[in-house]
Amino acid sequence: MAGHVSDAVIRRLPGYYRHLRELEAMGVQQISSQELGKRMNLTPSQIRQDINCFGGFGRQGYGYKVTELKGHIGEILGMDQSHRMIILGVGNIGSAVAKYPTFSREGFETVAAFDVASDKIGMLLHGVKVQPMSELDDYLKENQVDIAVLSVPAIVAQDTLKRLYDGGVRAVWNFAPTDLTHPDDMIVVNVHLSDSLKILSYHMAHQHDA
């Protein structure tokens, strides 16, 4: 991808990938910016701008080759890499993520899981045995970890993040309902479920404003 890509475009990338995969599964080989825009609730000109920004695929008037564009966007998203993932905190959310079949299918493999609760230690999560949180630092010394799923209580999230950083982990998928401070060379993407539910409730409260 040439030059700066805006956050808005980055946020739309996985949607492109998803829709193109669906189209491919339906046997569609070629799609116009009009048709793709209709599916994605974007204007044809937004579609063209976005895709130009990914590196100028397709030819005006001919549409895009579905499989080729999907492959290209997949590469941009790093889907050609496999990712070793660990779960910190095996509560409701942590274990749901560990068991979610799509992630491993897409190359995000849960390789270890940690918790402090003695009744969870030793439990099998999708074939992975839950280890005591006290063993995290040693584990990180001996194993390569690409992504840590942070699903611990908010109050210990910042400390756990520091242990991850010290252990060499540079990417965190954070489910703890708090905003974390992190070094510049660490990537943190948040899933704030309570925030998302509040946005729904906002729209419900203001549905008749307009």
Place this chain on the structure above:
Amino acid sequence: MAGHVSDAVIRRLPGYYRHLRELEAMGVQQISSQELGKRMNLTPSQIRQDINCFGGFGRQGYGYKVTELKGHIGEILGMDQSHRMIILGVGNIGSAVAKYPTFSREGFETVAAFDVASDKIGMLLHGVKVQPMSELDDYLKENQVDIAVLSVPAIVAQDTLKRLYDGGVRAVWNFAPTDLTHPDDMIVVNVHLSDSLKILSYHMAHQHDA
């Protein structure tokens, strides 16, 4: 709130609520736009603009009263209402949502859950008995439902959404990894977990670009 509120401001609202609640719990009574901005990773002028947009709280140079502002933002978010929530599809994600303690604490109460799998029907989820999906339509005739959590497989999500709409449900929290078509008077907020994970992997692949 006066006038049009942009999506970007709406997206930030739950974060304000969360930070102000944390500040309140810490005993902080008053906060300046500088200090709040530092916590939230926003500029003081963005903070002032946002809060003006919520209805002009605080006085220049005096900062904001934490409890008052939190209460005001909570009202804007509809947190003064209670919400009756049902779960469609009691898989990993659906059951995690049903059990998540924060939601009920914030007035989002799971009142029913439905699934097609015979081994799940009759199961207790945080005190709520899982019912057969075939009973959804009758349930909606007899009970008021504010929010439906849609955590069914992508392939049946659109059909399930239609049943919800026909049954009078007007707000859907969608976890199915697909974009749904919905009538204008229905609100759908998506949590696309796989998309979020791909954004993390995008940043990992492009970490050293800049």
